[in-house]
Amino acid sequence: MKLRALLLGAVGGALTLLGGQVQADEGMWPFNHLPRAALQKKYGFEPSAEWIAHVRRSSVRVAGCSGSFVSEQGLTLTNHHCAEACISRLSSPQQDLIKQGFYARSPAEERVCPGYEIHQLGEITDVTARIQAATRGLDGAAFHRAFKAESARLEKDCASGDELTCEVVSLYHGGLYELYQYRRYRDVRLVFAPEVAIAFFGGDPDNFNFPRYDLDLAFLRAYADGKPVQTPDHLAWSPRPLEVNELTFVSGNPGSTERLLTVAELTYLRDHRLVEQLLSLARYRGFLNEYAERGPEARRVATSEIFGVENAFKALRGEHQALLRPKFFAQLVERERELRARVKAQPELQRKYGGAWAAIEQAQARLAVLERDLNWIEGAGGSRPAWAKTPLFSWAKLLVRASEERTRPNEERLEELSDARLPGLEQRLLAPRPLNQAFEIAKLGLGLTLLREELGADHPFVRRVLGKAAPEELAAELVRGSSLEDVAERQRLWRAGKPAILASKDRMVQLALAIDADARELRAQYENEVQSAMTKSSELVAQARFAVYGMSSYPDATFTPRLSFGTVRGWREPGKVVPAFTRIGGAFERATGRFPFALPRSWLDKQRELDLDTPFNFVTDNDIVGGNSGSPVINREGELVGLIFDGNIHSLGGSYGFDMALNRAVAVDGRAIRHTLTTIYAASRLVTELGVAPPP
């Protein structure tokens, strides 16, 4: 699976069933707010300040995923599926690195990952007072404007050059605001990736399942000034075998959880948003799978999208099914009822917080009216309009928006275009990304067909976009009439500013210009009538929760560094026990020779030389969600013992509630990595750098 954050704006999330009480191993804790006493009490282990700092500085954020430094020279371990966009951009019809794998035998062979960045968390500053002062007494659009302006100021003052980037992080839904400063590494290179056949062995059928047999890893390297960066803080490979019941830590960036949602929000999610997303994914999936049948090159260019869509579909379906379980949902309802009753019992609390739930319900009702247009015309909450399935359109929209926003003061811009965010946007915009024209036309054709279907043929926006053209016809015209695949052209338009954009003959830029006013209007309606009310009221609910239950809980995930703790252990299913470890030999038993159960040639050739008893994958009860992909699994010595790449099927239900009996994180065992790098891939340069070369 792909525990990437923000995938389609929806993967991830989990909602504790308890009031303010946190279950033993539940929680994704900020490094500066660890429950050290609880840890000591349960495991007799309290990490030292050095331990914490070391693990935190060894951990990174990369490509919507997590990762860790594993050598002094910036070598970074993450998942294959996190590096997949890089590997795929470096591939060509002649050389399919997704299929063949990649290994840089010398430093010179390490290849730049277009658009990739690695972020390493540095300083954290409490800015609660600043934000609260700036927004005090404000509501609606005014609140939203003031919050955005103050955040933009704080982030700009904190970021410096291209090397540092800063984000205001809202913890506990505004109970606490912190300013996170990250070191940006903008030159990231691919060092090693195995064949997708073993990185994603079992494919979609085995995704989110266990037992598993996946070598879902890739090694990247952070560079600065053309040289590998020095990373004194990095994780050493554990020399000690990991055991069942052993204490494990997962350090990573859980993307977003929804453990504080109200019943109104959960109901909307269950009955509308998740259904719409699933239907749209199912349709797109049917299209993509059949598109790949056009031929080998079509299959190659579609593969990455297919993996992403299949993964998102399975993940969201699991979330949806969890919310549909009546007993589970009843618990969520009961939890809210109890909190509201306690608030009501204290006049002071009732006065401050009592109106929040109704306000959220109202905002949800407004959202229900807006959402279809919003999604299809602008894209909500940072998500792309679903029909903009081609990067050509996303680039055009960014160019158009940026040219307009940069004429405004930093504090008044759309938040994704503030000064602090521009360097990252530019980095992604100008990353080379080869496109296949036929594929872009087909995707956009489907997107425009869906646009007409969802909004209706007589919707004024649809009429404006389509005119008399058929969707496929317009798609072909737009894709063929755009030069944005050319990085130089993107660069020219990015630098030239508004007049050049307005004068552009690029059909995709013209389209983005033509619909910008409609899209902005919907965005403004959403921000002023829904988002600002939601932000404010969610804060009130969170504050009420603290007022009633105290501070014993962790904040919702925010795609920022967190630590979770747990133990290595299997679980029980009706009629069977699922053990914690699989062995390398199991992959050979499961193999059928057919995709997705076909082992790569390299494995079949080396089968006899492998120790088939080597642990391959394992499960722990650490509490993780989307964004944790690529997280290191760490033992109490602070050493690396594994690499998170998936959750079991129950962990999807876990999006809205952590069930320690069933939810499991799935990881590659460090021993399998060492053994296969040595035996199958003969990656001696890597093995030496990792310090895991077997005794001679």
Added chain:
Amino acid sequence: MKLRALLLGAVGGALTLLGGQVQADEGMWPFNHLPRAALQKKYGFEPSAEWIAHVRRSSVRVAGCSGSFVSEQGLTLTNHHCAEACISRLSSPQQDLIKQGFYARSPAEERVCPGYEIHQLGEITDVTARIQAATRGLDGAAFHRAFKAESARLEKDCASGDELTCEVVSLYHGGLYELYQYRRYRDVRLVFAPEVAIAFFGGDPDNFNFPRYDLDLAFLRAYADGKPVQTPDHLAWSPRPLEVNELTFVSGNPGSTERLLTVAELTYLRDHRLVEQLLSLARYRGFLNEYAERGPEARRVATSEIFGVENAFKALRGEHQALLRPKFFAQLVERERELRARVKAQPELQRKYGGAWAAIEQAQARLAVLERDLNWIEGAGGSRPAWAKTPLFSWAKLLVRASEERTRPNEERLEELSDARLPGLEQRLLAPRPLNQAFEIAKLGLGLTLLREELGADHPFVRRVLGKAAPEELAAELVRGSSLEDVAERQRLWRAGKPAILASKDRMVQLALAIDADARELRAQYENEVQSAMTKSSELVAQARFAVYGMSSYPDATFTPRLSFGTVRGWREPGKVVPAFTRIGGAFERATGRFPFALPRSWLDKQRELDLDTPFNFVTDNDIVGGNSGSPVINREGELVGLIFDGNIHSLGGSYGFDMALNRAVAVDGRAIRHTLTTIYAASRLVTELGVAPPP
């Protein structure tokens, strides 16, 4: 749209919101139980016994749709989308009749519709006492067995040769059982069909919408002994212009309604079954649309399936959205609460009926456990397992099942294989149906992929079916290894019986044999643990409803002849009024020249000769559902004024409740039919036979 019955086992249905009170124009009334007094009271019109008999005998059932005799020589008017399977089977790569249309200029040119039958209702006999006597005191499997056996006996005694077929119809969920005897016309020929571009102008975007501009019609003809049948009862074309607010009758075969479902059933439908069906359709749709991009021949062979799937998707989505409206659902909950409270208030009623709701809930819970396996391995309630997307498999399964069942006494067979049903099955099995091998392989490949996805790669059934093969690989092997496309081979196996089946080398027959035991076991579990309890308890709920509210309501639809009454009228949408009629000129205004808004050449060529003010389509507030496609719209003189082909978008919400303010039936105006047959199609033979030739 395609208001066909039983399409994917799911289209149709509507649930009145009232207790026992029926809204003015609500209801699909059996011809022998018409609310004549109510009709007289509201419209000052009481149809005579002759009027009723004439309309009933002029109405027919055809291809999951409705139709009417419109000449003395068995000429039958129905929808293009009902004749579509015929037109498509008569097409070839060289001659695409779907695209070009068809007109038999002479009787000799009329072409046999493979597998088509026309059924005309004759005698109706009350058999309530027989069924009740046979099932008295029985429960579960015993009840189901006894009911099936008695029905099979009644149907067999009633049917005679190939000319008559009989069905036991359960009205009011077993409050009343009637034996319907139909005259079967097994030789049905295609006389006329316009181009699909005008039959389905506006395509999926306009489907279930209004204003509309569709000539969704086809003329068929019933033959016997190689000659047109004599049909003294047939509908005359009205010479009088149809007007707004005029009283209209619709005579047709509404497929199935769900107006008596309990909250437990509705909840299951809303949260599980409809979601699963929609996801599966969305996926299939994405596949089909992209499959059609393989080339013109691929598009031709996929078109019919695409129409069916798009239509079903839109229809089910409308139903689902209706059930998700909280206010609407709350009304359904309240209706049940009231009925149960009234039952509880009378000890006698409570003793007899009080336990029914809990029993239904229990059966639903059992179904929830069984349904996935049941759907994917056997197919539930007569629906096909969703992966059996190729007729090759359906034929193989029928051959295998029939060879086994025919060795058993009639009363002990699976109900679809009773003696009374065999002639119809044989007719369909032996109808020529050209297949495109690539398309069959692709569909089955998707089906097998879904099978593995839904049941899981480790499900014993999946392992048995797939072995080590990839789904696409097995699909190709099965399709290429089957000779069932050859009618002679199907005939040989149908006649040869069990030993020949067991000895067959046909790969599809072998597959059907290999999985038959598993499938039968699930079917038996379903019948004994779910279906029998549902049948019995639904009857109890229906009886309780009669006991409390009396007999003023109509029975749920059963795909048997019914009459509904209403008036021609538009409706109000927020901010606009939708008028009742469109004009032929409107089609030219809406045309873009691009599919699905491209008018056919014939229309463009004759535009100047057309009277553009001629009424084209219109709406009425008649209460119809899936199965009513092709129904004649009749005025009080018993003459034909229109042809039902769709419902508006609100009529989909109407699946569970009839809202007279919004629900509308959509029909082709008889004047447009006459005008275009004359002016565009120069179909003089037809025009003369219909008696609608314009004055010279």
